[in-house]
Amino acid sequence: MQELLQYLFSGMTNGAVYAVIALGFSMLYSSTDLINFAHGEFVMLGALCMVSLTAGAGLALVPAFFVTVAAVAAAGMLFERLAIRPVRHPQPIVLIIITVGASIFLRGTGMLIWGKDAHSMPPFLDIAPIDIAGARLLAQSVWILVIVTALAAGLHLFYKKTLTGKAMTACAVNKKGAWIVGIPFKWMVLLAFGLSTGLGAVAGASIAPITMSSYDMGTILGLKGFCGAMLGGLGSLWGAILGGFLLGILEAMGVGFVSSGFKDATAFLLLLLVLYIRPQGILGTAEVKRF
Amino acid sequence: MDDKYLPAIYTGFALGIAFLGWRIDNAYYLQLLIFIGLNTLLALSLNMLMGYAGQISLGHAAFYGIGAYVTAILSTTYQVPPLLALPAAVGAAMVIAWIVGIPTLRLSGYYLGMGTLGFGMIVHIVLREWGSVTGGASGFVGIPPLEIGPVSFASSKSYFFLVWAVVLAVIILCRRIIDSRVGRALCAIHDGEKAAAAVGVNTRRLKLQVFVLSAGIAALAGFLYAHLVFFISPGSFGFMASIKIVTMVVIGGMASIWGALFGASLLTLLPEWLHAFSEFEMVVYGLILMVVMIFMPRGLTRGLMDIYERYRKTHDRQ
Numbered sequence: 094m095q096e097l098l099q100y101l102f103s104g105m106t107n108g109a110v111y112a113v114i115a116l117g118f119s120m121l122y123s124s125t126d127l128i129n130f131a132h133g134e135f136v137m138l139g140a141l142c143m144v145s146l147t148a149g150a151g152l153a154l155v156p157a158f159f160v161t162v163a164a165v166a167a168a169g170m171l172f173e174r175l176a177i178r179p180v181r182h183p184q185p186i187v188l189i190i191i192t193v194g195a196s197i198f199l200r201g202t203g204m205l206i207w208g209k210d211a212h213s214m215p216p217f218l219d220i221a222p223i224d225i226a227g228a229r230l231l232a233q234s235v236w237i238l239v240i241v242t243a244l245a246a247g248l249h250l251f252y253k254k255t256l257t258g259k260a261m262t263a264c265a266v267n268k269k270g271a272w273i274v275g276i277p278f279k280w281m282v283l284l285a286f287g288l289s290t291g292l293g294a295v296a297g298a299s300i301a302p303i304t305m306s307s308y309d310m311g312t313i314l315g316l317k318g319f320c321g322a323m324l325g326g327l328g329s330l331w332g333a334i335l336g337g338f339l340l341g342i343l344e345a346m347g348v349g350f351v352s353s354g355f356k357d358a359t360a361f362l363l364l365l366l367v368l369y370i371r372p373q374g375i376l377g378t379a380e381v382k383r384f
Numbered sequence: 385m386d387d388k389y390l391p392a393i394y395t396g397f398a399l400g401i402a403f404l405g406w407r408i409d410n411a412y413y414l415q416l417l418i419f420i421g422l423n424t425l426l427a428l429s430l431n432m433l434m435g436y437a438g439q440i441s442l443g444h445a446a447f448y449g450i451g452a453y454v455t456a457i458l459s460t461t462y463q464v465p466p467l468l469a470l471p472a473a474v475g476a477a478m479v480i481a482w483i484v485g486i487p488t489l490r491l492s493g494y495y496l497g498m499g500t501l502g503f504g505m506i507v508h509i510v511l512r513e514w515g516s517v518t519g520g521a522s523g524f525v526g527i528p529p530l531e532i533g534p535v536s537f538a539s540s541k542s543y544f545f546l547v548w549a550v551v552l553a554v555i556i557l558c559r560r561i562i563d564s565r566v567g568r569a570l571c572a573i574h575d576g577e578k579a580a581a582a583v584g585v586n587t588r589r590l591k592l593q594v595f596v597l598s599a600g601i602a603a604l605a606g607f608l609y610a611h612l613v614f615f616i617s618p619g620s621f622g623f624m625a626s627i628k629i630v631t632m633v634v635i636g637g638m639a640s641i642w643g644a645l646f647g648a649s650l651l652t653l654l655p656e657w658l659h660a661f662s663e664f665e666m667v668v669y670g671l672i673l674m675v676v677m678i679f680m681p682r683g684l685t686r687g688l689m690d691i692y693e694r695y696r697k698t699h700d701r702q
Contacts, residue, residue: 195670
């Protein structure tokens with residue numbers, strides 16, 4: 094029982110991070126029909142920026158967090174402007190190769206800036222782990238859960254209550270229709286990229302204290318986030334969160350009860366299963382053309 | 385290229401190989417040429433799938449790895465002669481491709497990309513974690529040199545001839561397929577899967593067949609690689625390896641057989657020419673992929689040809 098609870102806690106922590114990454118995939122997909130294969134690298138940039146700003150430059154926690162998110166979101170918007178918008182024939186195969194190229198490029202840049210070593214930083218607040226029925230819950234895990242809840246609520250309000258959010262939803266429903274009623278489609282795409290990569294940075298910055306961050310951490314995290322997004326239903330806000338948590342918990346159980354070496358395989362097996370069996374995911378309802 | 389010149393081109397190609405093999409004695413250059421040959425095989429195999437049929441695979445190094453590991457395990461652990469290990473290695477990759485392909489190739493676009501990426505990752509993890517069979521992360525040592533009957537391919541020169549003979553055979557095979565009814569059907573799938581199905585192409589079966597063929601060629605390259613270097617480790621068959629193959633195809637040009645040769649040569653020679661390359665390897669590959677795809681979505685060689693054509697047309701008009 095104590096073991097089970099411990100696995101559940103660690104699964105929830107990882108799951109919350111996957112959920113934030115999945116949110117990034119999901120919201121970009123819903124407004125642009127695009128899967129950004131470089132999304133994981135923005136998570137890596139977020140984590141390493143956070144480490145550099147706090148441990149390296151000695152910035153306080155809160156400003157460092159916001160500077161990181163803003164910087165990575167700016168990088169994401171730059172990426173859209175320079176590498177996505179100029180594409181004349183945006184077929185999936187072309188966009189896949191471009192975003193995969195961007196992912197390799199960012200990874201290489203990360204290696205040149207931060208080197209091949211892994212970096213770490215102290216937790217946000219130095220509080221002793223909380224003891225619940227014999228299982229330890231790290232204070233940073235609580236932080237991450239708070240951040241996810243705040244993000245989910247914020248995004249929900251953004252989409253439902255603000256004009257910009259509604260305009261983005263309109264773009265997701267019908268691009269041409271949105272354009273006809275005067276929504277600046279190009280700006281919406283740019284904004285979606287900024288938000289999506291910003292979410293990636295939030296995920297990166299919040300796991301920096303509990304994991305070793307290095308230039309090559311992004312690909313696996315990105316894939317797991319994508320897996321979470323697919324699991325819950327790509328394009329659905331709550332689906333991404335559900336999928337992320339589910340993946341994290343299943344993965345932790347797999348590590349605990351099967352083998353730790355195959356930890357990363359859990360996500361990919363799940364991904365393949367979802368792709369084959371129920372590509373619309375758990376919460377996805379709309380007709381999706383995946384075949 | 386016109387069909388009637390093909391035999392002449394093949395003969396010229398074979399003579400060129402014979403000449404190189406006859407003239408070059410430097411072990412380093414021979415090794416380099418052998419690696420160009422192996423990479424050409426990989427680029428050709430992915431080109432059939434990506435260039436002609438328009439189906440992306442981001443996990444192609446998995447088949448390369450399966451070919452290498454099957455022959456390594458059979459010929460080292462079980463002392464099977466390499467000639468028998470070859471059909472096993474290629475066959476294993478083809479069977480796995482068939483099993484994986486049935487559900488995966490129903491996907492398209494981004495989902496196919498992610499599906500193949502996930503498959504590649506799983507194979508990589510299995511190679512790394514199944515230590516008792518594959519030797520784990522530290523690799524598999526002691527693979528015997530290739531001997532077929534009385535002929536030994538232990539020397540660099542004989543291996544050079546073997547690899548390039550295989551390359552020529554695979555080039556001819558691919559060319560024959562592309563010029564056939566099947567090749568035209570593949571191009572039809574590339575241009576529009578629904579349209580192809582509407583005119584009677586069995587798209588699902590054809591995609592599966594080309595996927596299996598492509599896996600077989602990649603496994604053949606893996607077989608040759610294992611018996612060349614005698615030591616293999618999972619690192620050579622990971623995500624980055626798959627990306628390298630994609631880059632070769634993108635540089636050489638989608639749907640171009642000679643382009644595959646060009647792309648493979650360039651990406652094999654580039655690290656040798658630029659000594660500081662290993663630091664910048666990822667940045668360079670990433671930039672190549674992005675820039676080529678943004679400006680020349682049909683690949684570098686095709687793109688340059690298109691630009692030349694456009695230039696000539698406007699020039700003629702004046």
